[in-house]
Amino acid sequence: MKNLLIIDDNAEIRKQLKWGLGRDYSILLAGDVTEALSLFKKHRPQVLTLDLGLPPDEEGVTEGFRCLENFLGLAPQTKVIVLTGRGEREHALKALQMGAYDFYAKPVELAELKVMLQRAFHLADLEEANRQLQKDLRGESPGFQGIFGQSPEMLEVFATIRKVATSDVPVLILGESGTGKEMVARALHRESLRRDGPFIPINCGAIPENLLETELFGHEKGAFTGAQARVQGKVEYADKGTLFLDEIGELPTMLQVKLLRFLQDHVIQRVGGRENIRVDTRIVAATNADIGKILESGAFREDLYYRIGVITVSLPPLRRRGDDIMLLATLFKHRYGEAFRKRVRGFSAAALDALRSFDWPGNVRELENRVKRAVIMAEGPILEAEDLGLAAVAGRLSTKATNAAGLTLREAREQLERELLAAALERQEGNIVKAAGDLGVSRPTLYDLLKKHKLYQPTE
Missing domain, CATH: 1.10.10 (Arc Repressor Mutant, subunit A)
Structure with a gap:
């Protein structure tokens, strides 16, 4: 059972909270700063509730703020829920600026406090899992550096990478824009026997059609006006390594035929050349298009699809990854807090609700950009929904909560x-x-x- 530290100078409130929360948590009780700090150092609870009016300053807030500062100095990841009187909103806001997780106005409604505590413990668990995941990736699992997730869908992706990485069969990665297709391609390369060879990415949709053939297969001197020297293409550069063809659904039909021939024979000819050049390159491809629709339309050859899709890895959209949203948000908060030297400790309750409720059309890439923006824009240690650009989402959720109050x-x-x-x-x-x-x-x-x-x- 998880430890919950309750700090309040009022013995009746301590008794009430212990009675109401004792079935869910192992309750630790303190009535002053000295007792609170002693229990905190001994048990290191993830979450605690703190009344700011503590002796010898029961009518003020100096002891409460001193206590808060000590807790966060000892363990910045601690989720502190500040209990305040109805007219003490300015003190609650100051506590949030100092790094408190949330505040709750007395008198205590047990059902509401339980929800707040569940959310705080849940976030604390996610942050701990994220710290452990980063430690594992630095040590035992370098092949998955940069890929984070604990949802069943992502664990299945990791298992597939481990199974197929050491074979030389082509792999097709499917997923919406921003789901991390290139990261998976790089993980496949790093886990493969080709890890010491080059990893060469090329975006088939970003290069004009008249230049794409030369980009892929190279050209001979004099092959066309301006071709003053022999140039190798990306397929040759990736010899003994991996060629990643992003947005392969955009590949023109003529080049689909040439790529199919390479997959069958492992031989290419440069533009303007007649020499057959044997190349040992593994193909990993990706697309965010509906592969079924482009096959039906005839824009993509079925025989090429069956060649490149020997193994298919389907990446789930972020909205279907559950708690991975908070795990990733926490990871990005740490990453950009260090990069920009900003002292950020966590997300406000409204920001957490907005993160969980948003549909994430841009997937992980959008989440990363929003958290990066929030770290830059935040004025205090707690990231707000406004910092994330999700104020409208938080507003809608707040309206729903108000409508549901009766x-x-x-x-x-x-x-x-x-x-x-x-x-x-x-x-x-x-x-x-x-x-x-x-x-x-x-x-x-x-x-x-x-x-x-x-x-x-x-x-x-």
Whole structure:
């Protein structure tokens, strides 16, 4: 059971909180700064509640702020929830600026405090997992440097990389823009027997069609106007290594034929040349396009698809990766806090809610950019929803919470459940299988929920 330290000079409040929270946590009680610091050093709780009015300054806040400063100095990652009186908002805001996790105005509503505590412990666990993951990556798992995730979908991706990396078969990586396709390609290369050879990336959609053939296969002197010397292409540069063809769905049909011939024979001819050149290069390709649609349209050859797609790795969008969102956000906070020498300790409660609720159309790349921006823009040690550019999302969530204030817990839960179902269906354009994947439930369970909320009418 996790330790929870409760610091309050009022014995009745300590007794009330111990009674109300004792089933969920191992409760430590302190009534003054000396006792609090002693318990903190001995047990190092992840989360604690702190009343700012402590003896000998029960009517003031000096002892409470001294206590907060000591806790964060000893363990900056500690989640401190400050308990304040109704008229002490300015003290609560100062505590947040100093690095407190959140504040709660007395009198205490136990159900609300429980939710806040659950969220704080959950974030503390994610941050600890992230620190351990960084330690592992620096030590035992360098092949996955830069790829982070603990969701089942990402663990499956890691397992696939380990299985196929040492073979020389082509690999096709599928995923939305920003999901980390090039990182997976680099991990495949680093885990392969070709790790000492070159890794050569090329974006097939970023180079004009008339230059792409030369870029890939090179040219001979005099092959065209301006070709004053022999030039090797990226396929040759990647000899004994890996060639990463990003956005392969943009490859022109003529070059698809030439690439297919190379995959079959491992031989190329430079533009303007007749010599067959044998090259030992592994092909890893990626696309964010719907591969089924481009095959149906005829824009991509089926025979090439079957050659490059011997092994397919599908990267999940960030919105389907659950707690990975907070793990990655915490990682980026640490990374850019150090890079920009900003003393950032965590995210506000509103920012956490916004991070979890946002749809992340730009996936991991967008999350990284937003956290980077937040670290730069933040005026204190706590990153706010406004710093992330997610103020509108936080505002909508706050409005929903206000609207739900008059509901029972069951009514609020059912209202939220219905909204999540409707949003998932809208996001996936009515596709039941994809909506179930977004929500992390099975298809039969989703059907039952839709019928329960009258969002689905079976056809006769």
